[in-house]
Amino acid sequence: xxxxxxxxxxxxxxxxxxxxxxxxxxxxxxxxxxxxxxxxxxxxxxxxxxxxxxxxxxxxxxxxxxxxxxxxxxxxxxxxxxxxxxxxxxxxxxxxxxxxxxxxxxxxxxxxxxxxxxxxxxxxxxxxxxxxxxxxxxxxxxxxxxxxxxxxxxxxxxxxxxxxxxxxxxxxxxxxxxxxxxxxxxxxxxxxxxxxxxxxxxxxxxxxxxxxxxxxxxxxxxxxxxxxxxxxxxxxxxxxxxxxxxxxxx
Numbered sequence: 001x002x003x004x005x006x007x008x009x010x011x012x013x014x015x016x017x018x019x020x021x022x023x024x025x026x027x028x029x030x031x032x033x034x035x036x037x038x039x040x041x042x043x044x045x046x047x048x049x050x051x052x053x054x055x056x057x058x059x060x061x062x063x064x065x066x067x068x069x070x071x072x073x074x075x076x077x078x079x080x081x082x083x084x085x086x087x088x089x090x091x092x093x094x095x096x097x098x099x100x101x102x103x104x105x106x107x108x109x110x111x112x113x114x115x116x117x118x119x120x121x122x123x124x125x126x127x128x129x130x131x132x133x134x135x136x137x138x139x140x141x142x143x144x145x146x147x148x149x150x151x152x153x154x155x156x157x158x159x160x161x162x163x164x165x166x167x168x169x170x171x172x173x174x175x176x177x178x179x180x181x182x183x184x185x186x187x188x189x190x191x192x193x194x195x196x197x198x199x200x201x202x203x204x205x206x207x208x209x210x211x212x213x214x215x216x217x218x219x220x221x222x223x224x225x226x227x228x229x230x231x232x233x234x235x236x237x238x239x240x241x242x243x244x245x246x247x248x249x250x
Contacts, residue, residue, distance in 0.1 A: 001221075001228040004029030007080040008227060009072050009125065011063055011117070012090035014041035016191030017140065020216035021087055021223055026054030028224060031080040034058040035072050036090065055080070063090045063117035069124040076128070083128040085136040085227040088121045091160075096152035107155045114159035118166055122181075126174060134178025136227045137170065139163045141183040146238060147246035164238045171236030180235040182226045187242030188213040209244025 003025050010025070012018035014036035022032050026049040034042050039060040049056040057079045061068035076083045094110035095102065118139050129135035141164050144150050145157030163183055170181040188204040190213050205212050222241040225231050240246055 001224050001230050002028055003085075003224065003228055005031070006084035006227070007031040007033065007076050007082060008084060009033045009035065009076055009086040009088075009121075011035040011072075011086075011088050011121070012140070013045060013058070014038040017186065017189060017216045017219045017223075018087070018089045019045050021089065021220035022056065023049060024217060024220045024224055025087075025227075026056055027052070031055040031076075032057075033072055033076045033079065035061060035063070035068070037062060063088075063120070064112040066120040066123070069117070069120040073124045073128045082132045083125060083135065084132055085129075085138070086121060086125045087138045087140075087223050087227065088118055089138075089140040089223075090117060091140060093153075094155050098152060099154045102155065110155035111159050111162075114156070115162045115166070118163050122166065122170055126170070126179060129179050130174075130177055135180075136231070137179070137181045138223050138226045139167055139181075139183045140223075141167070141185050141238060143185050143187060143240060143242045143246050146185060147240070147242075167238070168236050175235055180226075180231070182231075182234060182236070183238045184219070184223055184226065185238055185240045185242060186214060186219045186222075187240075187245040189216060189219055190214070191216055207245050207248060208242070209248040209250075212243065214241070214243060 008030045010022050013022045013034035026032050042058040046056045046058050092113040095106045142160035145161035167181050167183040
């Protein structure tokens with residue numbers, strides 16, 4: 001699943017799945033353009049990649065800002081001559097509460113970070129991929145809101161389900177231009193978003209047929225497949241990488 005000489009934008013790249021993807025893609029030969037809010041962590045990942053003779057640049061910013069999506073594309077084209085793909089991975093869980101108890105600000109923030117950012121990313125990235133003659137876009141969605149609903153996660157589920165709808169329409173609109181668009185649906189993954197409550201992790205492990213949570217590198221490997229030429233006939237999909245969470249009732 002080589003990404004040799006491909007230029008890939010990765011958002012949410014300061015930790016977790018995004019940081020793992022940055023390192024994995026660079027090891028596979030990609031030029032990576034990293035985005036997230038936390039500048040220090042981004043710089044650390046860039047330094048790690050460069051120490052291994054990889055190619056990486058970064059730009060800190062807010063994915064809810066349309067200008068930031070444009071700036072990441074401009075950085076990719078200025079630094080590496082074009083854009084071949086994007087892993088739009090930034091996201092937030094928001095407050096865990098029922099819809100009647102949920103504040104408007106929480107709802108709007110979760111929708112903005114998880115779904116509005118996908119809209120801004122697509123607007124900026126699709127024209128750049130068109131200039132390149134094609135490419136691949138991957139959005140991080142979730143099994144929550146797709147195969148199951150979890151209490152307290154109404155805003156999260158709505159935003160992540162919306163990404164799947166966006167994925168499908170973009171895939172149809174741009175398939176004839178050799179642009180593939182897919183959604184990646186991870187299961188429980190050992191990232192900072194999962195917290196550090198060991199008892200909670202034990203419960204989450206039980207939700208999965210594999211009876212464990214994923215490592216960030218495992219989700220990154222699935223994203224690498226979707227971005228690679230090996231996935232040349234895969235578009236418009238909602239690809240579950242959930243350890244059997246969606247089919248497990250034990």
